[in-house]
Amino acid sequence: MLSLLLDLLWQSLLQTLEMTFAAGAVSLLLGLPLAVLLVTTDRQGIRPIPPLNLVASWIVNAVRSVPFIILLIILIPVTRLIAGTSLGTEAAIIPLSIACIPYYARIAEVSLREVDRGLIDAVRAMGGSRWTIIRHVLVPEALPGLLSGFTVTLVTLIGASAMAGAIGAGGLGDLAIRYGYQRFETNVMIAVVIVLIALVCLIQWLGDRLAARLGHR
Amino acid sequence: MSAPPLLDVRGIARRLGSHQALDDISFSLASGDILGIIGRSGAGKSTLIRCLSGLERVDGGSITVEGTEITALSETALQTVRQRIGMIFQHFNLLSAKTAAENVMLPLLIAGWPKRRREERVAELLDLVGLGGQAKRYPHQLSGGQKQRVGIARALAASPALLLCDEATSALDPETTTSILALLDDINRRLGVTMVLITHEMSVIRSLARKVIVLDHGRIAEQGSVAEIFGAPRSDVTHSLLRGFRPELPDHLAAALRPEPFPGSAPLFRIDLAGENARGTLLFDLAQSFRVRPVLLHGGLQDVRGVAVGSLFVALADAGAAPVDAILSFLLGRSQATELLGHVVPSA
Numbered sequence: 001m002l003s004l005l006l007d008l009l010w011q012s013l014l015q016t017l018e019m020t021f022a023a024g025a026v027s028l029l030l031g032l033p034l035a036v037l038l039v040t041t042d043r044q045g046i047r048p049i050p051p052l053n054l055v056a057s058w059i060v061n062a063v064r065s066v067p068f069i070i071l072l073i074i075l076i077p078v079t080r081l082i083a084g085t086s087l088g089t090e091a092a093i094i095p096l097s098i099a100c101i102p103y104y105a106r107i108a109e110v111s112l113r114e115v116d117r118g119l120i121d122a123v124r125a126m127g128g129s130r131w132t133i134i135r136h137v138l139v140p141e142a143l144p145g146l147l148s149g150f151t152v153t154l155v156t157l158i159g160a161s162a163m164a165g166a167i168g169a170g171g172l173g174d175l176a177i178r179y180g181y182q183r184f185e186t187n188v189m190i191a192v193v194i195v196l197i198a199l200v201c202l203i204q205w206l207g208d209r210l211a212a213r214l215g216h217r
Numbered sequence: 218m219s220a221p222p223l224l225d226v227r228g229i230a231r232r233l234g235s236h237q238a239l240d241d242i243s244f245s246l247a248s249g250d251i252l253g254i255i256g257r258s259g260a261g262k263s264t265l266i267r268c269l270s271g272l273e274r275v276d277g278g279s280i281t282v283e284g285t286e287i288t289a290l291s292e293t294a295l296q297t298v299r300q301r302i303g304m305i306f307q308h309f310n311l312l313s314a315k316t317a318a319e320n321v322m323l324p325l326l327i328a329g330w331p332k333r334r335r336e337e338r339v340a341e342l343l344d345l346v347g348l349g350g351q352a353k354r355y356p357h358q359l360s361g362g363q364k365q366r367v368g369i370a371r372a373l374a375a376s377p378a379l380l381l382c383d384e385a386t387s388a389l390d391p392e393t394t395t396s397i398l399a400l401l402d403d404i405n406r407r408l409g410v411t412m413v414l415i416t417h418e419m420s421v422i423r424s425l426a427r428k429v430i431v432l433d434h435g436r437i438a439e440q441g442s443v444a445e446i447f448g449a450p451r452s453d454v455t456h457s458l459l460r461g462f463r464p465e466l467p468d469h470l471a472a473a474l475r476p477e478p479f480p481g482s483a484p485l486f487r488i489d490l491a492g493e494n495a496r497g498t499l500l501f502d503l504a505q506s507f508r509v510r511p512v513l514l515h516g517g518l519q520d521v522r523g524v525a526v527g528s529l530f531v532a533l534a535d536a537g538a539a540p541v542d543a544i545l546s547f548l549l550g551r552s553q554a555t556e557l558l559g560h561v562v563p564s565a
Contacts (some may be wrong), residue, residue, distance in 0.1 A: 118306060126327060127300040132326075
């Protein structure tokens with residue numbers, strides 16, 4: 001009985017980790033460039049393109065305003081198109097990513113905006129191109145914040161991945177609902193919660209350490 | 218010596234909202250010269266230096282650097298010109314994620330120098346600013362003065378023709394300020410870099426500038442050599458900026474001053490001197506020519522970039538018979554400026 005529980009927990013933990021880190025990686029890869037776009041094309045940015053900025057900002061807001069559980073359902077056709085199926089852990093990575101790209105973009109945008117304008121001026125004054133400014137000023141100077149924001153995004157993804165259980169994605173949240181809630185197995189619920197707490201603490205701790213190491217302030 | 222000016226500014230104007238930040242600013246600067254631009258806060262100094270670096274656009278007029286009119290260039294074309302212009306900032310603006318050496322290297326990366334030469338150049342520059350051992354330190358590990366030294370090394374990295382200093386010492390303590398100003402002076406002498414510095418501190422102008430522009434409400438209130446500005450300021454703004462830097466009549470003498478002569482009184486003159494006429498036999502000649510007894514009541518001379526500059530407050534005792542007008546015109550011919558302040562009882 002105990003070994004079965006541990007086996008279930010382990011399977012679910014792996015599924016949660018897979019969803020969280022895969023969707024996290026996609027959010028970072030696409031969310032960061034989107035954040036850079038939001039900051040640089042702003043009226044006060046280094047390459048003002050207000051119409052593009054407005055459209056990008058509007059899309060981000062639109063995706064962020066839909067509750068994840070609903071987004072999950074709306075995106076079923078898209079998921080099926082990309083993954084071939086709308087069920088399972090891998091398939092859930094797609095809606096999770098789509099929800100988290102704008103989420104991380106907004107968080108990263110805040111960090112990028114906090115970069116001292118004086119630093120941008122200094123690099124502009126030495127003849128730096130916009131790309132040089134992005135590569136040598138915006139991203140490296142905002143790095144600790146970008147990393148802390150990524151940690152927040154990962155933790156949020158752990159939570160969101162529980163909802164993905166609704167489309168058969170598995171994971172810890174799914175385990176807690178099916179065994180702990182629907183079958184009244186309180187010990188499963190408690191075990192899941194303990195694992196989730198440990199997981200979040202670990203990710204937060206690693207994220208904080210890394211951010212502190214990269215910050216030269 | 219009619220080389221084209223390194224920097225030529227013609228009638229530039231800049232509006233910020235409804236505020237005329239700069240209005241009809243013209244000046245030119247020869248290669249190797251040091252121009253100080255001073256003004257109260259809000260006078261337009263920052264806007265002016267940002268226009269000179271092309272960080273801000275002008276609404277009218279032209280700025281020509283080394284024969285290239287930068288006001289006509291696109292942002293991309295400006296990038297090449299800016300490699301010829303170095304800039305240092307009040308708050309240093311060093312990249313916190315890069316070491317001192319990496320900060321200094323950035324302009325060289327931008328200018329496309331090969332790796333080997335970049336590294337040599339960075340070591341050479343850090344030595345030049347006296348930070349040879351600090352290459353691997355991050356800005357937060359450096360003191361304010363050291364940060365500004367990194368800033369100077371960075372600004373000089375790509376051997377610019379023009380160095381713009383934006384309140385470069387305003388965030389530093391007096392001792393550090395002195396050492397940074399000495400470093401800039403040394404760099405000007407050794408490398409012949411032309412400099413434009415903006416500041417609200419006359420002490421910075423006195424120890425570094427050769428030419429001075431006084432800005433007030435976006436316009437040039439006055440310009441001249443540093444000795445002219447310190448020796449005989451003409452505008453009210455300059456007078457007020459120079460308060461504490463020029464000898465002033467002590468209060469008890471000012472209080473005793475009367476507009477009209479009275480029994481036992483002597484006319485009191487303020488004589489502003491600079492350069493040659495500060496070293497002459499002025500008082501002796503005055504006594505000889507007009508049979509008066511010059512009584513020195515107050516005054517002071519200081520060295521401004523190798524030129525003696527100052528003011529004397531001289532009462533002329535026994536001047537009863539002497540024509541004040543003739544004395545005044547004699548003094549005017551031998552000084553930067555002379556003013557009859559009033560009449561006092563000479564205490565000698």
